[in-house]
Amino acid sequence: MTSHSPLPVASGPILIVEDDPTLLRGISDNFLSSGYSVERASDGESAIEKALAIKPALIVLDVMLPRVNGYEVCRYLRQEQVTAPIIFLTAKGEESDVLLGLGLGADDYIAKPFSIRELLARSAAVLRRSANHGSGSKSDDLCFGDFTLEKGARRLKGDGGKLIALSPREYELLEFFLEHRGRALSRQCIIDGVWGYHSRVTPRSVDRFVTQLRKSVETKPGEFIETIRAFGYRFRVGG
Numbered sequence: 450m451t452s453h454s455p456l457p458v459a460s461g462p463i464l465i466v467e468d469d470p471t472l473l474r475g476i477s478d479n480f481l482s483s484g485y486s487v488e489r490a491s492d493g494e495s496a497i498e499k500a501l502a503i504k505p506a507l508i509v510l511d512v513m514l515p516r517v518n519g520y521e522v523c524r525y526l527r528q529e530q531v532t533a534p535i536i537f538l539t540a541k542g543e544e545s546d547v548l549l550g551l552g553l554g555a556d557d558y559i560a561k562p563f564s565i566r567e568l569l570a571r572s573a574a575v576l577r578r579s580a581n582h583g584s585g586s587k588s589d590d591l592c593f594g595d596f597t598l599e600k601g602a603r604r605l606k607g608d609g610g611k612l613i614a615l616s617p618r619e620y621e622l623l624e625f626f627l628e629h630r631g632r633a634l635s636r637q638c639i640i641d642g643v644w645g646y647h648s649r650v651t652p653r654s655v656d657r658f659v660t661q662l663r664k665s666v667e668t669k670p671g672e673f674i675e676t677i678r679a680f681g682y683r684f685r686v687g688g
Contacts, residue, residue: 459485459506459507459576460504460506460580461486461503461504461505461506461533462485462486462487462488462503462505462506463480463485463486463487463488463505463506463507463508463509463572464487464488464489464490464496464499464500464503464505464507464508464509464533465477465480465487465488465489465490465509466489466490466491466493466496466508466509466510466511466514466519466522467489467491467509467511467538468491468492468511468513468514468515469511470491473489473491475565476509476565476568477489479565479568479569480569480572483569488503488505491514491515492514492515492516492517493514493515493516493517493518493519493521493522494516494517496508496510496514496517496522497517497522497525497526500522500526500531500533501526501529501531504533505533506533506534506576506579507533507534507535507536507572507575507576507579508526508533508534508535508536509536509538509568509572510522510523510535510536510537510538510555511537511538511539512537512538512539512540512546512550513539513540519537519538519539519550520549520550520553523535523537523550523553523554523555524553524554526554527553527554527616527617532603532617533579534556534557534575534576534578534579534617535554535555535556536555536556536557536558536559536568536571536572536575537550537555537557537558537559538558538559538561538563539558539559539560539561540560540561547649547650547654548653548654548657551618551650551654551657551658552616552657552658552661553616554616554617554618555618556575556578556617556618557571557574557575557644557645557648558649559571574645578621578645589601591624591627591628593627593630593666593673593684594666594672594673595607595608596608596613596666598620598623598624598627600624603617603620604620605620605623605665605666613665613666614665615662615665616661618643618644618658619658619661619662619665621643622639622643622658622659622662623662623666625639625642625643626674626682626684627684629642629684630684630685630686631683631684631685631686632683633677633680633681633682633683634681634682634683635680635681636652636655636656636680636681636682637652638681639655639681639682640652640654640655655681659674659682662674673685
């Protein structure tokens with residue numbers, strides 16, 4: 450189960466949260482062999498404590514945990530402005546479970562049983578995205594309506610500088626729309642651009658995230674994000 454494939458540079462340790470001791474050890478060993486420092490937790494409460502204390506670069510989070518489940522861990526950490534990418538490990542393959550995790554702010558998910566090679570590849574993808582988004586400057590700010598998306602700080606400001614709460618994935622979706630404003634974007638194009646080419650996210654997931662994003666930035670449907678029937682979406686040039 451050991452792999453020595455290098456992963457991108459991380460700004461902090463990898464937090465592995467898994468209540469199965471054998472799996473926890475196996476995942477940890479593989480990240481360690483790839484050159485990363487690792488912290489471990491085996492229940493939801495200790496996962497929250499460690500995530501707040503160590504500022505991890507990535508959280509690999511099992512859904513079914515003692516005391517506090519993975520969904521609640523994710524919800525709490527996002528409320529506390531922990532922006533580290535989160536990859537869910539779940540034995541639940543139903544789309545509703547996947548949508549719940551992504552809607553709470555997770556960046557990706559892997560269904561058990563999985564190969565360690567797949568986990569490392571997915572981890573590399575989210576670490577690279579996180580590093581790329583953190584390298585912006587003020588000149589990269591994107592404006593629409595009364596809003597400013599500050600890429601360097603990964604945050605959205607509204608009228609008067611008010612901070613608008615977005616999940617990490619909602620932020621990335623908005624950034625993708627703004628960087629491609631005026632273009633008709635198919636749902637698959639959005640999946641590839643925001644989640645990655647090998648993601649298992651479905652078009653229905655895109656619709657859900659667009660709905661959530663609209664609640665944060667629009668006063669009426671279609672004010673900025675135009676629905677293109679049976680195809681996808683377009684962010685209005687005048688937005």
